[in-house]
Amino acid sequence: MINSMVAKHALWPKEDDAIFGLAAKAKEAIKKYGADKVIDSTLGALADDNGNLICMKTVYDELKSMPNAEIAAYAMVAGQPAFLEAVQKACFREFRPDAYIKAVATPGGSGSVKHAICNYSNPGDSILVCDWFWKPYVTISEEIGRNVVNYQLFNDKNEFNIESFKENFELLLNKQKRLVTIINSPAQNPTGYSLTDEEWKQVLDIMKENAKNEENKIILLVDVAYIDFAGKGNEKRKFFTQFSNLPENIFTIIGYSLSKGYTMYGMRLGAAIGISSNEDIADEFYYSCMHSGRANWSNCNRGAMEVMTRISNDINKSEAYEAEKAGYKAMLQRRADTFVKASQDAGLEILPYRDGFFISIPCNNAKAVSDKLMNENLFLIPLKKGLRFAVCAVSEEKCKKAPEMIKKAMARI
Numbered sequence: 534m535i536n537s538m539v540a541k542h543a544l545w546p547k548e549d550d551a552i553f554g555l556a557a558k559a560k561e562a563i564k565k566y567g568a569d570k571v572i573d574s575t576l577g578a579l580a581d582d583n584g585n586l587i588c589m590k591t592v593y594d595e596l597k598s599m600p601n602a603e604i605a606a607y608a609m610v611a612g613q614p615a616f617l618e619a620v621q622k623a624c625f626r627e628f629r630p631d632a633y634i635k636a637v638a639t640p641g642g643s644g645s646v647k648h649a650i651c652n653y654s655n656p657g658d659s660i661l662v663c664d665w666f667w668k669p670y671v672t673i674s675e676e677i678g679r680n681v682v683n684y685q686l687f688n689d690k691n692e693f694n695i696e697s698f699k700e701n702f703e704l705l706l707n708k709q710k711r712l713v714t715i716i717n718s719p720a721q722n723p724t725g726y727s728l729t730d731e732e733w734k735q736v737l738d739i740m741k742e743n744a745k746n747e748e749n750k751i752i753l754l755v756d757v758a759y760i761d762f763a764g765k766g767n768e769k770r771k772f773f774t775q776f777s778n779l780p781e782n783i784f785t786i787i788g789y790s791l792s793k794g795y796t797m798y799g800m801r802l803g804a805a806i807g808i809s810s811n812e813d814i815a816d817e818f819y820y821s822c823m824h825s826g827r828a829n830w831s832n833c834n835r836g837a838m839e840v841m842t843r844i845s846n847d848i849n850k851s852e853a854y855e856a857e858k859a860g861y862k863a864m865l866q867r868r869a870d871t872f873v874k875a876s877q878d879a880g881l882e883i884l885p886y887r888d889g890f891f892i893s894i895p896c897n898n899a900k901a902v903s904d905k906l907m908n909e910n911l912f913l914i915p916l917k918k919g920l921r922f923a924v925c926a927v928s929e930e931k932c933k934k935a936p937e938m939i940k941k942a943m944a945r946i
């Protein structure tokens with residue numbers, strides 16, 4: 534009997550996406566018991582206090598006001614030029630690095646992760662990522678014959694573990710002579726950690742030291758998927774200026790996403806933004822990614838590009854959009870503050886939270902705790918090293934209740 538037809542490289546375990554699977558279970562529980570009886574902290578999407586997906590009015594009013602042809606048309610493979618301008622403006626604000634910068638459109642932030650891994654590492658290479666990580670980094674790497682090596686994100690004092698970063702970075706770089714490192718900051722998924730400007734300096738100092746050997750090629754992917762919900766004003770964008778005038782063998786790619794900042798999750802738009810002190814290297818990035826784009830997804834969502842561009846180029850629209858987003862950012866901060874405070878009150882240890890959609894709880898038997906909590910209608914995501922609670926999706930009232938429930942469930946395992 535034939536039991537497999539796919540080529541060997543495409544044979545993967547028959548498993549559904551764990552997060553979307555748990556989210557579906559939470560939805561079933563809501564249907565059965567009512568929204569007020571269920572805490573659904575599974576998905577990384579902003580929800581209102583009743584658990585309904587938040588869709589920004591300024592974004593969707595703009596989309597619906599556009600002629601059909603602006604939505605339906607193909608986009609250029611690299612992205613519409615006006616969008617590529619707008620996305621750089623939205624990403625850097627007043628902290629644009631002093632460097633040659635080129636952007637290409639991608640289907641969400643995921644596309645920029647694919648570009649960085651696929652176009653800047655060789656088959657068989659290891660990609661360096663911290664031990665609290667977004668799983669698709671591994672999925673994307675493994676799909677194309679790369680693997681992921683972890684450094685520890687935190688030291689014993691729950692500070693950014695620069696020693697572990699340095700040790701693993703140098704080990705892999707010395708071996709491979711080329712290394713793609715992904716840092717998801719600010720507002721990391723799953724911990725909510727953001728590197729300070731001083732921690733960024735330490736990371737870059739290590740990179741600069743290793744760049745003195747011209748044989749080394751260092752590629753830094755900065756995944757800023759959650760940057761629009763981090764810090765006050767644009768303070769969490771200040772670190773971008775540290776990518777100015779870096780040695781030519783350090784290439785930085787910013788992975789920008791419109792999924793969260795514009796609530797365009799399913800519309801699939803983002804950008805990979807390459808930064809170099811060498812113009813040819815920035816151009817090389819652009820053409821390499823354009824080739825990959827054509828080969829992988831052809832082109833991206835034209836309507837979404839148009840919406841962002843129109844908002845960016847009209848002062849009244851951009852002020853209205855910023856005001857709407859600021860309201861949701863404040864809501865998110867209130868929820869996170871409530872969760873952090875309730876964790877202290879309940880004696881629940883959490884990892885250092887700074888910004889963004891998620892808070893993580895370290896624990897050894899996350900799956901068992903998550904299963905137990907599911908029976909109490911609290912849905913969260915079990916990870917290898919702990920549990921992820923999505924404050925973005927849960928009301929303040931429920932953020933206050935959840936830590937004690939989690940603490941009790943952990944004690945009962």
Ligand SMILES: Cc1ncc(COP(=O)(O)O)c(C=O)c1O
Nearest residue numbers: 641642643667722756758790792
């Ligand atoms: C860490 C991280 N990076 C990137 C993304 C990009 O997602 P998308 O491709 O939906 O823009 C996400 C979204 O969940 C994420 O959590």
